[in-house]
Amino acid sequence: MASDPASQYDVIVIGAGAAGLMCALTAGYRGRRVLALDHASKPGKKILMSGGGRCNFTNLNSTADNFLSHNPPFCISALKRYTPQDFLELVDRHGIEHEEKAPGQLFCKDSAKDILNMLLTECEWAGAEVRLKTVVENISEANSGYRLRTGSGDLTCDSLVIATGGLSIPTMGATGFGYEVARQFELEILPTRAGLVPFTLQPELKEQLAPLSGVSCPVDVQCHNQHFREPMLVTHRGLSGPAMLQISSFWKPGDSLVINLLPACRIAEDLFSLRKTRPQWTIAQYLAQHLPKRFAQAFNELQGWSGPLQEYRNSDIERAANTLGQWSIKPAGTEGYRTAEVTLGGVNTRQLSSKTMAVLERPNLYFIGEVVDVTGHLGGHNFQWAWASGVAAGNDA
Numbered sequence: 001m002a003s004d005p006a007s008q009y010d011v012i013v014i015g016a017g018a019a020g021l022m023c024a025l026t027a028g029y030r031g032r033r034v035l036a037l038d039h040a041s042k043p044g045k046k047i048l049m050s051g052g053g054r055c056n057f058t059n060l061n062s063t064a065d066n067f068l069s070h071n072p073p074f075c076i077s078a079l080k081r082y083t084p085q086d087f088l089e090l091v092d093r094h095g096i097e098h099e100e101k102a103p104g105q106l107f108c109k110d111s112a113k114d115i116l117n118m119l120l121t122e123c124e125w126a127g128a129e130v131r132l133k134t135v136v137e138n139i140s141e142a143n144s145g146y147r148l149r150t151g152s153g154d155l156t157c158d159s160l161v162i163a164t165g166g167l168s169i170p171t172m173g174a175t176g177f178g179y180e181v182a183r184q185f186e187l188e189i190l191p192t193r194a195g196l197v198p199f200t201l202q203p204e205l206k207e208q209l210a211p212l213s214g215v216s217c218p219v220d221v222q223c224h225n226q227h228f229r230e231p232m233l234v235t236h237r238g239l240s241g242p243a244m245l246q247i248s249s250f251w252k253p254g255d256s257l258v259i260n261l262l263p264a265c266r267i268a269e270d271l272f273s274l275r276k277t278r279p280q281w282t283i284a285q286y287l288a289q290h291l292p293k294r295f296a297q298a299f300n301e302l303q304g305w306s307g308p309l310q311e312y313r314n315s316d317i318e319r320a321a322n323t324l325g326q327w328s329i330k331p332a333g334t335e336g337y338r339t340a341e342v343t344l345g346g347v348n349t350r351q352l353s354s355k356t357m358a359v360l361e362r363p364n365l366y367f368i369g370e371v372v373d374v375t376g377h378l379g380g381h382n383f384q385w386a387w388a389s390g391v392a393a394g395n396d397a
């Protein structure tokens with residue numbers, strides 16, 4: 001029994017990551033006695049590694065359209081009530097310098113540490129305690145709240161918030177704990193899979209593209225009627241870069257990707273006109289005008305294109321234009337949770353309140369952040385969901 005008042009809290013948040021810290025500080029400012037627990041030795045490890053160490057902490061253009069979920073309208077309410085501008089005001093209040101690297105995508109100028117330190121400072125100001133290296137062994141119902149058995153004794157709380165994230169990057173402390181708690185309280189878990197993750201290739205294509213490792217070019221990639229026009233990066237394992245990470249969230253095993261390698265060109269028109277004006281040119285020369293030279297050369301070799309354009313028949317040109325504009329490849333798979341930025345699927349939102357993130361049938365149990373079936377596109381949307389869902393629960397718990 002946790003009869004010692006020192007182990008009794010109004011709110012316990014399990015998971016001191018992005019969503020958990022935001023929830024803890026919000027509830028703390030409401031005068032609630034709050035404890036945020038984490039099994040890791042440091043809080044917010046994913047914040048530190050995010051955005052290449054500079055944390056893409058929000059996206060000014062974030063709307064519900066930037067999220068995948070089996071219940072798309074669910075995220076609207078929380079996102080409207082805590083906006084990117086609200087988070088930006090907090091960042092500005094702490095004097096953190098930031099920059100807009102791509103339209104709407106805000107990054108720290110200096111280091112992701114600034115965001116984590118800001119959250120920890122706010123927790124301190126709000127009187128919310130953060131306790132690390134604490135393993136929760138068991139959760140049971142107690143009086144009108146919950147009792148947690150931990151490695152360092154029992155704790156009780158009126159409201160329990162699960163903010164343990166998804167399965168991506170297990171080496172950073174990710175566990176399936178949140179899903180286990182959800183199952184314990186008879187909530188449905190929608191199938192999970194890795195999102196925002198690089199693709200692996202079939203051995204033959206991997207070998208052909210291997211010399212291009214490190215080359216990046218802007219493409220338009222399509223799958224399941226979704227398309228993203230962003231850079232693609234060839235790696236020694238397969239294909240990555242923003243375009244590939246974005247489309248990976250929509251890709252399922254066995255699907256093909258259709259890649260337009262020259263999205264800014266009218267390829268067939270260009271080739272027909274070059275055949276007239278520069279008949280001695282090769283397709284490789286045309287490609288080199290628009291793509292990194294190494295990529296142009298290797299792609300040309302991959303397709304076996306040779307000889308000057310004047311030797312190409314109309315049908316040859318049309319075929320080449322089609323290949324460049326609709327290069328279809330079937331990835332072998334993805335790199336999986338090992339390198340994925342997010343986990344798709346998770347706690348079914350139909351069982352949660354969109355205003356408070358509380359379980360509808362159990363109003364003092366909350367699920368927030370990545371453990372919930374709401375997953376953002378690349379570009380700061382996932383943190384915006386963590387902040388918004390954290391605030392929604394923190395204002396109610």
Ligand SMILES: Cc1cc2nc3c(=O)[nH]c(=O)nc-3n(C[C@H](O)[C@H](O)[C@H](O)COP(=O)(O)OP(=O)(O)OC[C@H]3O[C@@H](n4cnc5c(N)ncnc54)[C@H](O)[C@@H]3O)c2cc1C
Nearest residue numbers: 015017018019039050051056165173177369370380382383
């Ligand atoms: C490499 C990388 C880069 C990223 N970059 C960006 C970016 O720039 N912008 C963006 O918007 N998103 C980015 N993301 C995604 C973003 O980090 C997540 O969406 C976000 O951190 C989710 O917040 P969360 O609080 O739900 O989970 P997390 O931040 O993962 O926090 C979960 C916490 O729970 C703890 N925990 C887990 N299991 C237990 C347990 N059993 N007991 C106690 N504690 C537990 C973990 O230790 C962790 O501290 C990136 C992700 C990765 C992996």
